[in-house]
Amino acid sequence: MAAEPLRDVAALLDIYRHGLVFHSLCAVSRLSIPDRIGEGRRDIAGLARETGTDEDALRRVLILLAGSGLCDVDAGRSTVALTDRGKVLCRRHPLPLWATFATFGIPDVGHALTGTLKDGAPATRHALGVDFWEHLAKHPDEQLVFGEAMAEQARLLTLPCVPLLDWPAESTVADVAGGIGVLLAEILQEAPNARGILVDQPEVLGRARSYLEEQGVGDRCTVQPGDLFAAPPRADVYVLSRVLHDWDDERVAEILRAVRGSAQDTAVLRVFEDVLPDDGVPSPLQGWADVAMLALYHRARERTLPEYRRLLERGGWRLERVVQGPPGMCVIESRPLATA
Ligand SMILES: C[S@@+](CC[C@H](N)C(=O)[O-])C[C@H]1O[C@@H](n2cnc3c(N)ncnc32)[C@H](O)[C@@H]1O
Structure with missing residues (x-):
């Protein structure tokens, strides 16, 4: 195969990997895992016990995040520390983004975009069965996280x-x-x-x-x-x-x-x-905000x-x-x- 198609395939696989990193960030933020690592290196088994997560699953997700420079997992795969970039997911960071990731992760809206493409209705409606505002009003814990995301x-x-x-x-x-x-x-x-x-x-x-x-x-x-x-x-x-x-x-x-x-x-x-x-020129950088609204x-x-x-x-x-x-x-x- 010529070099160029391979480069294109590699670029798409990279986007796929970024997607998994995004979902992993939403998940760990919702479980407040970065806050528990923020103070210093932690033992992954203890972290799993504290957060009620499966140790093997947690370790594998943390290794994925380490590959994106968000945390550091030791060679023995038993401890984890956050990098400065990963600390942005802690509540105590001066410009935190934990709630922004946690909120978009609430209904896993990304997966419901297939429905949006078919009928234009928001992915939240496909995923939750009701409008997002209605969903938030019925779930005070998620309403608080949403409010925090807006503040961030x-x-x-x-x-x-x-x-x-x-x-x-x-x-x-x-x-x-x-x-x-x-x-x-x-x-x-x-x-x-x-x-x-x-x-x-x-x-x-x-x-x-x-x-x-x-x-x-x-x-x-x-x-x-x-x-x-x-x-x-x-x-x-x-x-x-x-x-x-x-x-x-x-x-x-x-x-x-x-x-x-x-x-x-x-x-x-x-x-x-x-x-x-x-x-009239499409603006990919602004496109993400527009699709988030959609x-x-x-x-x-x-x-x-x-x-x-x-x-x-x-x-x-x-x-x-x-x-x-x-x-x-x-x-x-x-x-x-x-x-x-
Ligand atoms: C995207 S947030 C923006 C919040 C804030 N203005 C900011 O810039 O961070 C939209 C706000 O609209 C409020 N909102 C939605 N529907 C509303 C309604 N029917 N009446 C009053 N406020 C509403 C939400 O509660 C939320 O705080």
Whole structure:
């Protein structure tokens, strides 16, 4: 066989291996195994006893992860230590990703993508039988891990945008579907005279109050259970962070109209999203986020700027400017369109 086909075969086998590494990371994160190795080298037999896992299976998975530089298994195959890269899966890491892996691993959604390809319905629905939000609402332990995953991603993607924007003093900032309040806490720390309103589903807000207190902004923040499709409390600045990409166009327009319904003409809306290039050239790096949306939520998608502009107009907003954040994040700033 010519050299080139062999190279192509090797590249595909490498992707297959990466897939197994991904599933192994989801599994060990869900079982909090990295946290138990994070303190130093551990005996694999003891680790298996502590985590209620099968020793042989655990050893083999750890050896796979060692091959990807995430841990080190000794030559006798009896102990394991995490590398610095593997420590990113520990809760105590400064920028942890354990919940991000644990969450995508919850329903093993990846396997249900075959169903998605056939009918466009999210893989979560195929795997779980219900919408992802409904599943989370019924499983408080998984809801907590999901909330933590959102917090991890917020630290990487949205918090670096906060100092790039002006947060008016004495203003009220409403973070709609703001999760446990990671972004809102950062905004209130940046704007020490501002007040915050955090809106999300009641089951998410349980963790929010303690988080805001820990961040020292609890006294300037109201936590308000609310529905994304109803008008939020009145504010000067509205934030929708990584919310619109969870919904189809109809629902996005509804969300934007609901916020517009609460806003005075002087208000500003800041939408934090990854914006796809609109030059028609496929962007493989952004493709993963788009397929993650396809897998998780009903008709959810990443969008281009013209698509956001049109949806904002349908929802009563005029796009004014875009502020580029770190790779994979922009802030789209809009003002209310005059009401007819
Ligand atoms: C992808 S997360 C983003 C969280 C946060 N804004 C961030 O950037 O990390 C979407 C949020 O929407 C909330 N959500 C989903 N459906 C909702 C609804 N019907 N009403 C209120 N919040 C909702 C979820 O609880 C979740 O916190």
